[in-house]
Amino acid sequence: MAVIDFANPTRFLKLANRLLPWLAVATVLTFAYGLNGALHAPDDYQQGATVKIMFLHVPSAWLGMFGWMLMSVAALGTLVWRHPLADVAGKAAAPIGAAFTLLCLVTGSLWGRPMWGTYWVWDARLTSVLVLFLLYLGVLALYWTAEEPGRGARAAAILTLVGAVNIPIIKFSVDWWNTLHQPASVFRMGGSSIDPSILHPLFAMAIAFTLLFVTLHLAAMRNEILRRRVRAMRLIQAQGLASA
């Protein structure tokens, strides 16, 4: 079954409705497992209990970036194949990705207060995530300004791709500019520098967050399709009233 088969919104809605309860249950179960593991993970020898913030902070950072990747793929789908569901997918992903990015910033700042002694520093990683959040806001603003959903979707798709080209450049330039945040420690050459007792629940939480993202995204896509149907029906109704 090809992706194009799901271009039919009715078929997609049917599938989404069938999948959503299962996804929700899986999300809750993984969260229960991950949170349990996170609460029982040993405290860090330097950071104490505050290391537990990591279980929220790191997965939300991953998903903040994952959100933009998803939007870029959806943008390609909109511009290249004109897949009717791609712009729905992109539009639905934007607020969710922005929310995860904000969550990453907030948890990071709460973690920074006891560890670095300040809520915010103009460090490279923090700043590039903040810029990512600003880019999300730009896409959201574009969606809010467009009066017709289709036209807004194509404009947002172009902006998403321009952002996708720019994000690595911004990351690189900000790294050049200033660095304090620790370098990547989960995935790196020569194995992870994190102890398995913490790494294991972290991965569980990452899977749980991803499932949460997928569930919310699918639900948001369903809502967006229904919203567009309501809009189309209203337009038809208004037309009928006008001609009558």
Add this chain to the structure above:
Amino acid sequence: MKSFAALLMRDVRLAVRVGGGALMGAMFFLIVVVMTPFAVGPNLRLLGLIGPAILWLGGELATLLALDRLFATDHEDGSLDLIRTGEIPLELAVAAKAVAHWLTTCLPLVVISPLLGLMLNVEARALGWVALTLLAGTPALTFIGLVGAALAVALRRGGLLLAILVLPLTIPVLIFGVAAANAAIAGPAPFGPPFTILCALSLASVVLGPVAAAAALRYAME
């Protein structure tokens, strides 16, 4: 090539004649720089330290000021449709408009920046280098802004949206521009690496900007 030059000349002429506002950007730049000592105090040492940053920020905002007119006026009077259906590829046409914008808005900024640098107590021997960073970096601002202007053209309140869309994307230009300017003034970091990256950013946006902007215009107007 002939139509490219014709379009370029048309835009430049429109900008320098009555109601075009070619020098508005430079005037705005001047006012931003004059406002700065009122905000931070007349301490010359401090002004000398933040001088390049003020010049770059002022230059960036002044570039942005004229951007929302780049397509909006042509869209209103219909000439954008003519350009779009003309024989010249849309990518080239928007590039011509961007070059015209750079000539009429950014080049005056670069020209007056040594004078304003002097007012901000930037070291005299570095004034030329600071102007050079602006000369190398402002094409990137124009051509990144071009994409934003094309995206905003068909939307209401597009001008307000433009700043929100474009400014985050210009952060790398600002970083390397100010880094190169500071290197020219104080050292000890060499001037070369940030300056060459700045040039690279400009060249890349000159190539990619028109393609994205033309795509945005096509979608906006269909």
